[in-house]
Amino acid sequence: MIAAASSEAALVLAQAVDEVQLNFDRSSLLLLNVILGLIMFGIALDIRLADLRDVLRRPRAPLVGLVAQFVLLPAGTFALTRLLDVQPSIALGMILVGCCPGGNISNIITHLARGNTGLSIGMTGVSTLAAAVMTPLNFAFWGSRHPDTAAVLRSVALDPVELAVTIGLLLAVPVAAGVLVQRRWPAVARRVYRPIRTVSIGFFLLFIVIAFVSNAEHFGALLEIIALAVFLHNALALVLGYGAAWGVGLRERDRRAVGIEVGIQNSALALILIFTFFGGLGGMAVVAAWWGIWHIVAGLSLALVWSRRPPAVAPAAATTDPV
Numbered sequence: 001m002i003a004a005a006s007s008e009a010a011l012v013l014a015q016a017v018d019e020v021q022l023n024f025d026r027s028s029l030l031l032l033n034v035i036l037g038l039i040m041f042g043i044a045l046d047i048r049l050a051d052l053r054d055v056l057r058r059p060r061a062p063l064v065g066l067v068a069q070f071v072l073l074p075a076g077t078f079a080l081t082r083l084l085d086v087q088p089s090i091a092l093g094m095i096l097v098g099c100c101p102g103g104n105i106s107n108i109i110t111h112l113a114r115g116n117t118g119l120s121i122g123m124t125g126v127s128t129l130a131a132a133v134m135t136p137l138n139f140a141f142w143g144s145r146h147p148d149t150a151a152v153l154r155s156v157a158l159d160p161v162e163l164a165v166t167i168g169l170l171l172a173v174p175v176a177a178g179v180l181v182q183r184r185w186p187a188v189a190r191r192v193y194r195p196i197r198t199v200s201i202g203f204f205l206l207f208i209v210i211a212f213v214s215n216a217e218h219f220g221a222l223l224e225i226i227a228l229a230v231f232l233h234n235a236l237a238l239v240l241g242y243g244a245a246w247g248v249g250l251r252e253r254d255r256r257a258v259g260i261e262v263g264i265q266n267s268a269l270a271l272i273l274i275f276t277f278f279g280g281l282g283g284m285a286v287v288a289a290w291w292g293i294w295h296i297v298a299g300l301s302l303a304l305v306w307s308r309r310p311p312a313v314a315p316a317a318a319t320t321d322p323v
Helices: 002-019 026-045 049-057 060-084 088-099 105-112 117-143 147-155 160-184 186-214 216-247 252-263 267-277 282-307
Strands: none
Touching: 026 117, 026 160, 026 186, 026 267, 060 088, 060 117, 060 216, 060 252, 088 117, 088 147, 088 216, 088 267, 088 282, 105 117, 105 252, 105 282, 117 147, 117 160, 117 252, 160 186, 160 267, 186 282, 216 252, 216 282, 252 282, 267 282
């Protein structure tokens, strides 16, 4: 009888997920925009022309990563939402996160994991620029593939063009500012890069903690539903990235960089879009917020394992696309 009552309560909670709206005022949204701006500015401070030139000169590894990031992961995410049969708002949250570009902490984790940090930085820069087009296109496409999620998109009258413009502004302005500082004042960029990166990531994690506390009754209930989904989703992203790199014969350092880059998503961007366009829809917001915490835990855990296993150095003749 207790098990039956528990199952019934879980069913009622699951049905209520799509009706939950998290408390989030305009000042909080402005703060989140500032935090994302700092994160993207920090990314741009570390993007050197040499890294981008390497991406263009040896495009195989970054191209594989971008295909995994913007083709395989969104498609795999949609398949996972159908397999898990999660509620529409949870499915949309997973799809949106899966359509976002890589996050800047991927560069740190790649370094700790003895991966190709230069490739990671170059991929972060390219995927950030590509996201202005690829994120809204992927989200509109995969979000409308199932009647339930399509109904949520119609209910908010989501305009892909408006979404693209918003993403472009959120990403382009701070990135352009960071590139300008890096080009004009490289010494300043080198001096402030690490503090800005540390502060922006710290503020983002603090913001999520405060959001959890402010919406404790919603987060506590919804986390039971989305924790497994986020775990499987993040694992899928890491496997797709590493597997794609392995499948085309990239060397181990590049495989680690691509795997981490695809597995670490810009969840801050996802949160801003959720509160801007979906009014803090519970399932979507909790998925993005928990992703922001979990992918750091998973990434650092993977880096700890890989840091103890130096990547094998391939013979010169067998090395593919050294970056």
